[in-house]
Amino acid sequence: MISTLRVRPRAARAGILLLCLTSGACLSGGDGKHERDPLWLVRHGRYEEARDRARQIAEEHPDDEKARTIARDTEVAYLLDQGRNCVFRGAPEEGLAWFKRALEISPENRVVLSWILKTRVQLAEESLDVATDAVSKEDLQPAEDAYEKVLFYLPAEDLDPRIAKLREQASVGLQRVLITENYRDTQSRSYFQDGIRSLRLFQLSRSLHDFQVSVTYDGSNDSAKHRKQEVEHVLASEKLAKARSLEEAGYFHAARNEYRMVLLIDPENEDATEGLDRMDLEVRAHGELAQAEMQIRRGELDDAESVLEQASELTTNQEDQLGVLTAELEDARNRTLYERARGLERDYRYPEAIEAYDELLDEADFYEDAIARRNTLQGFVERAADLYAKGTAAEDDRIARQYLEQIPVFWPEYKDVEQRLAEIDERLAAEEPAAPDGE
Numbered sequence: 001m002i003s004t005l006r007v008r009p010r011a012a013r014a015g016i017l018l019l020c021l022t023s024g025a026c027l028s029g030g031d032g033k034h035e036r037d038p039l040w041l042v043r044h045g046r047y048e049e050a051r052d053r054a055r056q057i058a059e060e061h062p063d064d065e066k067a068r069t070i071a072r073d074t075e076v077a078y079l080l081d082q083g084r085n086c087v088f089r090g091a092p093e094e095g096l097a098w099f100k101r102a103l104e105i106s107p108e109n110r111v112v113l114s115w116i117l118k119t120r121v122q123l124a125e126e127s128l129d130v131a132t133d134a135v136s137k138e139d140l141q142p143a144e145d146a147y148e149k150v151l152f153y154l155p156a157e158d159l160d161p162r163i164a165k166l167r168e169q170a171s172v173g174l175q176r177v178l179i180t181e182n183y184r185d186t187q188s189r190s191y192f193q194d195g196i197r198s199l200r201l202f203q204l205s206r207s208l209h210d211f212q213v214s215v216t217y218d219g220s221n222d223s224a225k226h227r228k229q230e231v232e233h234v235l236a237s238e239k240l241a242k243a244r245s246l247e248e249a250g251y252f253h254a255a256r257n258e259y260r261m262v263l264l265i266d267p268e269n270e271d272a273t274e275g276l277d278r279m280d281l282e283v284r285a286h287g288e289l290a291q292a293e294m295q296i297r298r299g300e301l302d303d304a305e306s307v308l309e310q311a312s313e314l315t316t317n318q319e320d321q322l323g324v325l326t327a328e329l330e331d332a333r334n335r336t337l338y339e340r341a342r343g344l345e346r347d348y349r350y351p352e353a354i355e356a357y358d359e360l361l362d363e364a365d366f367y368e369d370a371i372a373r374r375n376t377l378q379g380f381v382e383r384a385a386d387l388y389a390k391g392t393a394a395e396d397d398r399i400a401r402q403y404l405e406q407i408p409v410f411w412p413e414y415k416d417v418e419q420r421l422a423e424i425d426e427r428l429a430a431e432e433p434a435a436p437d438g439e
Helices: 011-022 038-043 047-060 065-088 091-106 110-136 140-153 161-200 206-217 222-251 253-267 272-299 301-314 317-344 350-363 370-393 398-403 417-431
Strands: none
Touching: 038 047, 038 065, 065 091, 065 110, 065 398, 091 110, 091 253, 091 398, 110 140, 110 301, 140 161, 222 253, 253 272, 301 317, 317 350, 317 370, 350 370, 350 417, 370 398, 370 417, 398 417
């Protein structure tokens, strides 16, 4: 690629000055001040002032050919300056329009012709870059337009080697694009016919594929687009019905996938959008229920309860499973309370065991033999208290022993019963007379 020609502002100004000097005159406004001299103004880059001053002089001397020439040349210089400023700030199209206006005034002006050529080359190179980029992205229509611009900017009659090389690159590129477009058009028609045949056989997925390929080859094939939309509508209806069936059967993950496929085909389908939203919630709830079930098995009952509460806010279709797990959680809690009460009972911590049984029975009116065990323990507590009271109140150690020795039978660790029985035995042993010798 030939790099775009860039002209330094000083060189451009020199070219404009040369343009004016070729008029062969250097008129003064008559007041002896350089600022009043159009050519002095041009030399200092004040082109608009130079043009206005030259016009004034020409109007003041209507018969002066030289004045008219300078007025024409300063007008050209002004237009040329406007054009080059546009080029320098990155607006070559606008600059070219200024140069063409200058050329209308001075058709044979070499400076103007040079700037027009440079600007056309710049525009051609930029269009060639656009075409190359479009081809790499397979955007054929923009590439074709860009190649056409290159050929428009570069006249065929120009014998400059740079121009010839650019035109050759654009011509070859344009030919390749046109060949590719013809190939794609042929392929598009072929796949369109295949899609029609598949549609007649009600092979919807195959038909949709063929129409999609046809549109890919030729984005302007309206018939293929229309047929593709028809097939998509039928497929969307089928998949929507399948999604609803899966949802009713409780296959929420599968239903969610079907709803998503409907939206891929028809993004504006409201039923599919609502269905996907429902399935998002149900899939989340399904995961929460699975997590709660695992937590119940591990005995993490508080965590399971929290997860079940979250699931209950999500689901509308899994109420049965939610109810089963809620019942399992309740049973697990009751089992925990029951085992705790049994453990306290085995440790002879009867009052605490009674409290545990009471807590269990507050949650469940009936749970295995909890009522019977609770009542039995309550009887033990009352009987132990009664026997202990009688034993400690008795003045006769033998009678006291009769009361106290009954307690360890059902409550071995009750208060200080063992100690009191030991003390009673010591006292009773001391009261017995010593046995005669030899006996």
